[in-house]
Amino acid sequence: MILAGKSLSLDGRHGDFDAASFVLNFEDLFEEYIREVVSAGFRGIPTSDCTALSGKVPPGRKSFFDDPELPTAPTAQPDLVIQRKDAWPVVADVKYRAATKREDWNQLIPYAVRYRASTAAIIHLSDGERSLAVRHGKLQDTTYYSLAFDLAAASLESEESALVTALHGFATESHPSAPV
Numbered sequence: 001m002i003l004a005g006k007s008l009s010l011d012g013r014h015g016d017f018d019a020a021s022f023v024l025n026f027e028d029l030f031e032e033y034i035r036e037v038v039s040a041g042f043r044g045i046p047t048s049d050c051t052a053l054s055g056k057v058p059p060g061r062k063s064f065f066d067d068p069e070l071p072t073a074p075t076a077q078p079d080l081v082i083q084r085k086d087a088w089p090v091v092a093d094v095k096y097r098a099a100t101k102r103e104d105w106n107q108l109i110p111y112a113v114r115y116r117a118s119t120a121a122i123i124h125l126s127d128g129e130r131s132l133a134v135r136h137g138k139l140q141d142t143t144y145y146s147l148a149f150d151l152a153a154a155s156l157e158s159e160e161s162a163l164v165t166a167l168h169g170f171a172t173e174s175h176p177s178a179p180v
Contacts, residue, residue: 027096031079034094034123034149034163038080041164050171055081055091055111064114078111080123082171088115089171092147098127100146105136112142119143119170123163126150132162145170 039052053060055078063073082090091111095104100122112120118141121133126148136144147166153159 030096030125031094035080037160038082038164038167041160042082042168045164045168048168048172049084050168051083052167053081053083055079059083062114064110076111076114078108078115081115082167084171088117089173090119090121090167091115091117092121092123092167095122095124098125098148100124105144108144109139112139112144117142118173119145121145121147121167121170123147123149126153128152133166 035052035054042048042050042052055061055076060078060081060083062076063070064076065073067073078091079094080090080092081088082092091108093104093108093111104122108120108122111117120142121144124146128150132147132149134146134148136146138144147163149163150159
């Protein structure tokens, strides 16, 4: 968001000066960055039949309910969904913080149910001590993970590659995800 008509006034060694000011929403920026990394990463795998999409817009966004879409039906809008053929084997939410919260899981579990995903993940910032993927457990046919992403890694490209590899592996595992 750019704040039009606002400025930042600074006192410098050579007098005062004004600079345009703007605000960045790092939560949205991190979410878009992760989605683009995964999408580009999947396109770079020649044998991949997986597509990474936003759950905020069709075709990734879906009604929470199986009945015909009604204008009043609430929608499931995960940050990232992975489509493979007619199934959605992975749903993920992206959080711009180092730790997951109970509310994150409360948000992710209904997404996993709606998309009939075999894997659901919270992708969050690394605290510098966790491994990329931590398995938290299984509920019905879905396995839940947190994936720590280190923006301060010595090699951001290696971090991106590890994330793409993990998500692609989840999407292509042998346990099926039912079409929705």
